[in-house]
Amino acid sequence: GIQVEQSPPDLILQEGANSTLRCNFSDSVNNLQWFHQNPWGQLINLFYIPSGTKQNGRLSATTVATERYSLLYISSSQTTDSGVYFCAVGTPGGSEKLVFGKGTKLTVNP
Amino acid sequence: EAQVTQNPRYLITVTGKKLTVTCSQNMNHEYMSWYRQDPGLGLRQIYYSMNVEVTDKGDVPEGYKVSRKEKRNFPLILESPSPNQTSLYFCASSLSYSREVFFGQGTRLTVV
Numbered sequence: 001g002i003q004v005e006q007s008p009p010d011l012i013l014q015e016g017a018n019s020t021l022r023c024n025f026s027d028s029v030n031n032l033q034w035f036h037q038n039p040w041g042q043l044i045n046l047f048y049i050p051s052g053t054k055q056n057g058r059l060s061a062t063t064v065a066t067e068r069y070s071l072l073y074i075s076s077s078q079t080t081d082s083g084v085y086f087c088a089v090g091t092p093g094g095s096e097k098l099v100f101g102k103g104t105k106l107t108v109n110p
Numbered sequence: 111e112a113q114v115t116q117n118p119r120y121l122i123t124v125t126g127k128k129l130t131v132t133c134s135q136n137m138n139h140e141y142m143s144w145y146r147q148d149p150g151l152g153l154r155q156i157y158y159s160m161n162v163e164v165t166d167k168g169d170v171p172e173g174y175k176v177s178r179k180e181k182r183n184f185p186l187i188l189e190s191p192s193p194n195q196t197s198l199y200f201c202a203s204s205l206s207y208s209r210e211v212f213f214g215q216g217t218r219l220t221v222v
Contacts, residue, residue: 031208041198041216048210086153090208097143097168098211100153 002027002091006101013077013108021072021104023087031090031098032063034072038083046072046085077108112137116201116214123191123221131186131217133201139212141204142184143168144176146197147216153200159184160207191221 003026013019023032034046047054047061049070054061058077063070074081084105088098114135123129135142143158145168155168159178173195175187184203188195201214 033211035213041218043200043213043216045210045212088153088211092208097155097158097207102152 002029002089002099004087004089004099004101006085006087006104008104009102010105011107013106015077015079015108015110017077017108018073018075019077019106021074021085021087021106023070023072023089023101025068025070025087025089027068027091029065029068029089030092031088032065032070033088033098034061034070035086035088036081036083037086037103043086074106077106079108079110082106082108112212114201114203114212114214116199116217118217119215120218121220123219125192125221126190129188129191129219131188131199131201131219133184133186133214134182135184135201135203135212136182137203137205137212138181139203139205140181141207141209142178143202144174144184144186145200145202146170147200148197156186156199158207191219193221195219196221 005024036044049061049063051065058075060073084103086103087101140161144156145153157176159165199217204211
């Protein structure tokens with residue numbers, strides 16, 4: 001099945017810094033999503049982005065499907081950005097599920 | 111407000127005592143699924159449903175049952191819970207499996 005690798009596994013920032021999280025996948029996808037799991041365990045959908053670029057406030061994401069990667073950018077980070085960021089993908093003609101990466105744990109210090 | 115609602119949020123139970131975790135969505139989504147999240151293993155799909163009366167196994171279905179009698183509800187049933195089912199459970203829904211997914215708040219289950 002498709003493999004999803006996220007990097008870095010851990011990231012520590014000072015408030016106000018920018019960061020880039022990466023998601024590599026091993027096969028063609030028709031579905032790619034980024035999620036944020038906050039310290040209370042809630043999973044929030046950040047972006048549905050099988051291709052192209054999207055922006056939402058301080059966050060933006062780019063997926064280059066032909067090169068099999070996606071990037072999540074966080075600018076001017078805040079302590080509330082802390083948590084784990086997951087990338088999840090689905091494949092055309094594959095099983096009806098999302099395959100999740102292991103996540104990037106982000107800690108933003110004040 | 112569009113949402114996926116799970117209940118209960120926290121549950122401690124004993125081995126062998128049947129339990130049900132409810133899940134309901136108000137977005138008229140066709141696709142619903144259950145995941146469990148464990149340290150070091152990430153998120154794994156338990157069961158999914160493409161539509162009413164259509165369910166199928168995910169990656170880790172053993173020890174679980176589901177039903178989809180109505181579009182909005184997708185309960186997860188543990189007939190005889192065991193300690194290895196202690197986990198954080200999430201219900202999710204989307205228009206279809208390849209569309210944007212929305213998760214419930216999670217249910218933290220402990221089986222002693």
